[in-house]
Amino acid sequence: MSKLTRSVWAEVTLDAIAYNVRQFRAFVGPHCELMAVVKANGYGHGALETAYTMIANGTNWLAVALPEEAVRLRRGGITAPILVLGAVGADELDVCVAADLVVTVFEPHIAKLLSQAAVAQQKLAKVHIKVDTGMGRLGLLPKDFTNLVELVRELPGLEIQGVFTHFAQADQEDLAYTRWQWARFQSVLENLRIRGISIPYVHAANTAATLFFPASHLDLVRVGLGIYGMYPDARRPLHLKPALNLKTKVAFVKRVPAGSAVSYDSTYVTEKETSLAVLPIGYADGLSRGLSNRGQVLINGTLCPMVGNITMDHTLVDLGDLPASIGDEVILLGTDGIHEIHAHDWAKLLGTINYEITCTLSSRIERVYR
Numbered sequence: 001m002s003k004l005t006r007s008v009w010a011e012v013t014l015d016a017i018a019y020n021v022r023q024f025r026a027f028v029g030p031h032c033e034l035m036a037v038v039k040a041n042g043y044g045h046g047a048l049e050t051a052y053t054m055i056a057n058g059t060n061w062l063a064v065a066l067p068e069e070a071v072r073l074r075r076g077g078i079t080a081p082i083l084v085l086g087a088v089g090a091d092e093l094d095v096c097v098a099a100d101l102v103v104t105v106f107e108p109h110i111a112k113l114l115s116q117a118a119v120a121q122q123k124l125a126k127v128h129i130k131v132d133t134g135m136g137r138l139g140l141l142p143k144d145f146t147n148l149v150e151l152v153r154e155l156p157g158l159e160i161q162g163v164f165t166h167f168a169q170a171d172q173e174d175l176a177y178t179r180w181q182w183a184r185f186q187s188v189l190e191n192l193r194i195r196g197i198s199i200p201y202v203h204a205a206n207t208a209a210t211l212f213f214p215a216s217h218l219d220l221v222r223v224g225l226g227i228y229g230m231y232p233d234a235r236r237p238l239h240l241k242p243a244l245n246l247k248t249k250v251a252f253v254k255r256v257p258a259g260s261a262v263s264y265d266s267t268y269v270t271e272k273e274t275s276l277a278v279l280p281i282g283y284a285d286g287l288s289r290g291l292s293n294r295g296q297v298l299i300n301g302t303l304c305p306m307v308g309n310i311t312m313d314h315t316l317v318d319l320g321d322l323p324a325s326i327g328d329e330v331i332l333l334g335t336d337g338i339h340e341i342h343a344h345d346w347a348k349l350l351g352t353i354n355y356e357i358t359c360t361l362s363s364r365i366e367r368v369y370r
């Protein structure tokens with residue numbers, strides 16, 4: 001049977017990923033390593049497919065949220081070190097050891113079970129211990145940190161390779177909270193120094209901290225968003241190229257009279273005679289219904305409004321008098337060289353962040369690499 005190709009696709013430009021990696025490499029300098037965060041299928045861009053380009057251009061480490069994401073990378077031939085950032089369950093530890101994953105540890109029970117799994121497999125499992133300096137999510141509080149480090153150091157089969165924390169507000173122009181977290185992290189590190197404990201990798205910075213708080217670069221930076229060419233806010237201290245273009249083709253065009261109602265609930269009614277284009281993409285693809293009557297698309301060099309309610313599989317566009325035919329290419333995210341539509345434009349309309357836009361493009365959309 002010949003391959004069916006759906007007329008909705010996300011073009012991922014590997015050259016843009018390569019460029020962004022090189023930009024970050026140059027920005028952090030030769031003494032800082034680069035960890036590319038490829039969780040959630042590489043923020044929707046394809047983890048395995050982009051990982052090879054990242055590594056070829058100077059990425060030293062990968063990070064994922066789940067062991068299964070890391071295992072998929074290993075099965076795809078990735079041999080680079082992979083840090084699992086999320087909480088690993090007791091039943092996932094054997095797999096982590098077998099796949100040489102670096103596990104994030106922040107409580108004694110899992111540390112002990114991981115030690116047993118490593119001993120059983122006659123391996124040395126590397127761990128990074130996470131301290132919560134103010135994110136309020138994973139990680140143990142600074143007061144408990146040194147005790148856990150002391151305990152893990154005594155467990156057979158484990159090596160503490162790293163300690164890290166995560167910033168909650170590094171994308172804010174006011175870095176007061178970030179500096180406060182930084183100070184708490186410093187005192188944790190000072191406690192280790194006092195005890196003569198030296199850890200090879202100390203890290204803290206995500207994309208925002210890498211860009212806006214260079215003091216936090218330390219031994220490595222954990223960059224997700226920026227590698228894909230997106231920014232945490234409106235500031236642009238580093239030039240990056242967006243790597244994902246979302247495209248489709250016009251499925252149908254029809255001329256309708258003034259007063260024609262469009263889509264479920266008839267939330268849009270044409271004011272004059274106009275042409276409507278039907279696009280074969282809907283909220284099941286990750287085109288949020290919240291963009292109904294708000295978003296725009298690029299057709300034949302012109303920005304045209306999405307009109308009426310976005311449906312599960314279809315979206316309507318008011319072309320006005322713009323000529324367009326079935327099969328014409330439509331850009332939902334990306335550029336035609338003149339106009340640009342970015343994930344942050346959608347995010348602004350939806351009251352969310354650009355991360356959510358690319359992460360929620362569904363698996364129904366084929367990723368095409370070029």
Ligand SMILES: Cc1ncc(COP(=O)(O)O)c(C=O)c1O
Pocket residue numbers: 037085166205206207208222223224225226
């Ligand atoms: C612990 C941790 N580090 C780094 C990152 C990467 O963040 P960003 O995509 O903002 O660079 C994330 C992403 O959420 C994270 O959870």
